[in-house]
Amino acid sequence: MSTSAANFSSIPILDYSLLSTPKPQPESRDQFIRELRNALINVGFLYLKNHTVSQDTIDRLISYIPKLFDLPQEAKDNVRMQNSEHFLGYSRLGTELTKGQVDQREQWDFGTRHKCRWQKGDPDYYRLWGECQWPDETLIPGFREAFETYLDQVEDLSYDFSSLMAEAFGLGPKGLAHFYDTKELMQHRGKIVKYPVVTGSSDQGVGPHYDAGFLTFLLQASPHQGLQVQNLSGEWIDAPPIPGTFVINIGKALEFVTRGIARATSHRVLSPKGDTPRYSVPFFQNISLQIRLADEILDNFPPDVLSLRDKRGTVSATDSVNFSEFDREPSGRVNLIGRVKSHPDTAVIHYPELYKEIFPNGHSGRGSAY
Numbered sequence: 001m002s003t004s005a006a007n008f009s010s011i012p013i014l015d016y017s018l019l020s021t022p023k024p025q026p027e028s029r030d031q032f033i034r035e036l037r038n039a040l041i042n043v044g045f046l047y048l049k050n051h052t053v054s055q056d057t058i059d060r061l062i063s064y065i066p067k068l069f070d071l072p073q074e075a076k077d078n079v080r081m082q083n084s085e086h087f088l089g090y091s092r093l094g095t096e097l098t099k100g101q102v103d104q105r106e107q108w109d110f111g112t113r114h115k116c117r118w119q120k121g122d123p124d125y126y127r128l129w130g131e132c133q134w135p136d137e138t139l140i141p142g143f144r145e146a147f148e149t150y151l152d153q154v155e156d157l158s159y160d161f162s163s164l165m166a167e168a169f170g171l172g173p174k175g176l177a178h179f180y181d182t183k184e185l186m187q188h189r190g191k192i193v194k195y196p197v198v199t200g201s202s203d204q205g206v207g208p209h210y211d212a213g214f215l216t217f218l219l220q221a222s223p224h225q226g227l228q229v230q231n232l233s234g235e236w237i238d239a240p241p242i243p244g245t246f247v248i249n250i251g252k253a254l255e256f257v258t259r260g261i262a263r264a265t266s267h268r269v270l271s272p273k274g275d276t277p278r279y280s281v282p283f284f285q286n287i288s289l290q291i292r293l294a295d296e297i298l299d300n301f302p303p304d305v306l307s308l309r310d311k312r313g314t315v316s317a318t319d320s321v322n323f324s325e326f327d328r329e330p331s332g333r334v335n336l337i338g339r340v341k342s343h344p345d346t347a348v349i350h351y352p353e354l355y356k357e358i359f360p361n362g363h364s365g366r367g368s369a370y
């Protein structure tokens with residue numbers, strides 16, 4: 001097995017304007033698709049510059065982030081995640097564990113606009129998607145509108161990107177479309193995260209993990225280092241903030257349905273050094289809740305894609321272990337299990353049966369992130 005291509009030492013930067021300006025040229029498009037194919041197979045991470053989410057929308061969102069965390073503790077606790085069967089809301093610092101260690105981050109989970117469609121008799125995991133809990137509008141006027149506008153734009157980008165990704169895999173632009181329901185039936189998750197400066201011995205912002213779905217779009221919302229990505233030989237590679245870009249990465253679901261052609265890459269965040277917190281905004285693009293990935297394995301890849309995979313070699317074990325249930329469960333249930341593990345305090349209230357299955361002896365008081 002050759003691992004030279006896979007032992008990346010930096011994250012590729014792709015230029016979305018190759019697809020659009022001033023007039024799309026076939027060679028530029030081919031270049032973009034080729035670079036995308038390489039990034040998907042060999043790295044699992046990339047930066048995207050000159051994308052379609054407006055800088056004004058991003059700047060407006062970023063201006064709200066410190067205020068969101070500086071709200072009075074009571075205002076934050078009023079909309080705590082424990083209130084929500086959708087696991088949407090506010091989580092205090094230090095409520096998650098990854099690999100047995102406390103993650104040093106405070107966060108807000110929101111989602112794209114959605115009305116919960118669960119009805120009696122439907123599977124439990126239909127309850128996973130639903131209405132957000134927003135902080136009191138009078139305390140942070142305009143925030144909700146600013147974040148919803150942002151989420152709408154990232155959602156549009158995420159579908160366009162998925163279609164490009166299908167092209168890069170040689171499956172044609174609609175090659176991944178059947179993994180999503182119609183837009184109204186889908187909800188995608190957007191988090192706003194604060195990593196405080198820490199004084200103790202651990203610098204774990206969030207420990208090594210995979211993301212669950214197909215695609216994550218990460219906005220690094222302050223100029224701090226901290227995000228790191230693990231290459232095939234286990235080295236941690238820095239992914240520093242680059243203004244005007246998103247960091248895009250592949251999740252376990254896509255790795256699973258492509259039988260490892262696309263890489264889900266383990267990543268982590270180290271707590272910031274210095275005296276200001278690091279902020280980030282990950283957008284997790286979901287796939288349909290009811291799809292069972294084991295029934296949908298993609299196997300019609302063209303030879304050039306397969307040969308890139310062969311050159312890369314197999315993906316060896318990494319420090320991350322989450323989301324192993326895609327081989328048998330519908331995607332919604334895999335996600336629900338992930339949420340029960342990461343937020344047991346919320347799960348014990350809204351999903352007591354599943355909670356008992358996963359934690360027959362109760363839990364430590366903290367959840368494992370992912």
Ligand SMILES: O=C(O)CCC(=O)C(=O)O
Pocket residue numbers: 193206211218227267268269280281282
């Ligand atoms: O905050 C970051 O930069 C990354 C966060 C992350 O990987 C996650 O929440 O899944």
Ligand SMILES: [Fe+2]
Pocket residue numbers: 209210211267
């Ligand atoms: Fe992640």
